[in-house]
Amino acid sequence: MAKIRLTKEFRFEMAHALYNYDGLCKNIHGHSYILQVTVIGEPVPEDESPKLGMVMDFGDLKAIVNREIVNDLDHSVVVSHKVSADLLKQMGQMTERYFIMDYQPTCENMLIDFAARLQNALPERVALFSLKLHETANSFAEWYASDNI
Numbered sequence: 001m002a003k004i005r006l007t008k009e010f011r012f013e014m015a016h017a018l019y020n021y022d023g024l025c026k027n028i029h030g031h032s033y034i035l036q037v038t039v040i041g042e043p044v045p046e047d048e049s050p051k052l053g054m055v056m057d058f059g060d061l062k063a064i065v066n067r068e069i070v071n072d073l074d075h076s077v078v079v080s081h082k083v084s085a086d087l088l089k090q091m092g093q094m095t096e097r098y099f100i101m102d103y104q105p106t107c108e109n110m111l112i113d114f115a116a117r118l119q120n121a122l123p124e125r126v127a128l129f130s131l132k133l134h135e136t137a138n139s140f141a142e143w144y145a146s147d148n149i
């Protein structure tokens with residue numbers, strides 16, 4: 001049967017700072033991120049299934065991506081574990097929504113993290129095909145399963 005790619009788009013507001021970066025982005029600043037998630041699979045063929053003709057219910061995909069990524073990161077502050085203890089202390093005082101990652105929170109590293117989270121969470125009958133993360137209107141990164149076998 002034919003394989004079909006299915007894409008859903010998500011938006012979230014997130015602040016970050018790039019540790020030791022040689023430009024303005026070393027300061028805490030925010031982005032309106034746009035994340036496109038594409039899965040691939042075969043449409044359900046069983047007549048009696050409520051999901052007949054669907055690779056995956058868009059609603060189920062939305063629930064998984066929100067649970068694994070968006071609900072946590074939306075309106076949060078994300079920094080690398082390498083930032084100073086002083087900054088971490090200040091963040092703890094200033095916001096209850098912050099995450100200390102074991103990586104520099106660039107578009108590239110966030111996609112690697114997102115891909116792992118989603119690959120673990122998607123049902124077996126579909127595969128993660130690609131991710132696209134817009135950090136600004138004119139800057140984005142992409143992850144493709146085919147590049148990472």
Ligand SMILES: Nc1nc2c(c(=O)[nH]1)N=C([C@H](O)[C@H](O)COP(=O)(O)OP(=O)(O)OP(=O)(O)O)CN2
Binds near residue numbers: 105135138
């Ligand atoms: N390869 C990467 N480069 C940069 C990243 C990144 O995640 N990966 N991130 C940043 C900053 O966090 C921020 O996103 C600034 O990006 P940039 O596109 O340079 O934004 P500008 O508004 O300055 O760009 P304009 O082209 O002037 O709109 C930096 N680099």
Ligand SMILES: [Zn+2]
Binds near residue numbers: 016029030031
């Ligand atoms: Zn940035």
